[in-house]
Amino acid sequence: MMKVCSLLPSATEILFALGCGDQVVGVTDRCDYPPEAATKPVVSRTLVDIYTPTGAEVDEMMQEYARSGKSTYALDLDRLRRAQPGVIITQDLCSVCAVDSNQLYEAIAGLQPTPKVLVLSPRNLSEIFADILAVGEATNSTIQAQELVERLRDRVKTVTSKTVRATRRPRCLFLVWTDPPIAVGGWIAEMVNLAGGSQGFVESHEAYARVTWSQVLDYRPEFIFISPGGFDIQKTTEEVRWLAMKEGFWELPAVQAGHVYVIDSGYYARAGPRVVTGLETLAQILHPELFSGLIPQGAVVRFDPSAQGHRVAERLVESFGQYP
Secondary structure (H helix, E strand, O other): OOOEEEOOHHHHHHHHHOOOHHHEEEEEOOOOOOHHHHHOOEEEEEOOOOOOOOHHHHHHHHHHHHHHOOOOEEEOHHHHHHHOOOEEEEEOOOOOOOOEHHHHHHHOOOOOOOOEEEEEOOOOHHHHHHHHHHHHHHOOOHHHHHHHHHHHHHHHHHHHHHHOOOOOOOEEEEEEEEOOEEEEOHHHHHHHHHOOOEEOOOOOOOOEEEOOHHHHHHHOOOEEEEOOOOOOHHHHHHHOHHHHOOOOHHHOHHHHOOOEEEEOHHHOOOOOOOHHHHHHHHHHHHOOOOOOOOOOOOOEEEEOOOOOOOOOHHHHHHHEEEEO
């Protein structure tokens, strides 16, 4: 049996989706899906508490790590050595988001036998599917990976076969941070477009972009999706108040129409099988006339402009309810 350590929550999800859960001998402290992943030994732990500080404070800490070239994750080398994995999965998209490949190669230089390192760095849905196939090959699960990718691609085609006929493509703003506002590109922007929306601000080759509030006001988004990686829905909803304090927030078309949504980041930030569920969720929100029954229970809360606390930023959380 090929033993595997996953230094990415998305890779952990891929491994379990391929039926390789019993081969996983190490994960990160952020690997919480499926629930069985949380029972695995933790070999990589985050150095930043993202729940106690405000979003602005977390952003400053992340910026400081980025400026210093340090990762926000620490490897437990003793536990990694004891696990004796044949394969370690990591990434090189972001040095502060998870253990990157350079940090890992330095850490395992003395391990014998030297494990194979699989580096994932997807920029779009096609590359996410290619990564699933690569994980399948590395774990002797090629057939399972091919079958999984075929099912995922079929679901994408089901969505796009309908959204291609949509008569309107609403202006969408997908934020992965609120203070400061950070808009997203990459596969998430692709998902917005495939779901029948129009995503602004970020070029297709960019992972994300900091946006000024004046840009948001000029763009006048008709739908706002908020999904910071690492935050649960409750924490994200509390952070939305920083947007609500900004001049002109309440006059935005998305706010006026009640089209502000907080969404579980697991369906977007993690480049694994659940991104297709994220696509389906966006499609139903943007085009309920075309889709129904696709949104997982508890995955989305929606702003209700008629609810108590409307226009009071500190009480904004009271204006969000389960959707649909």
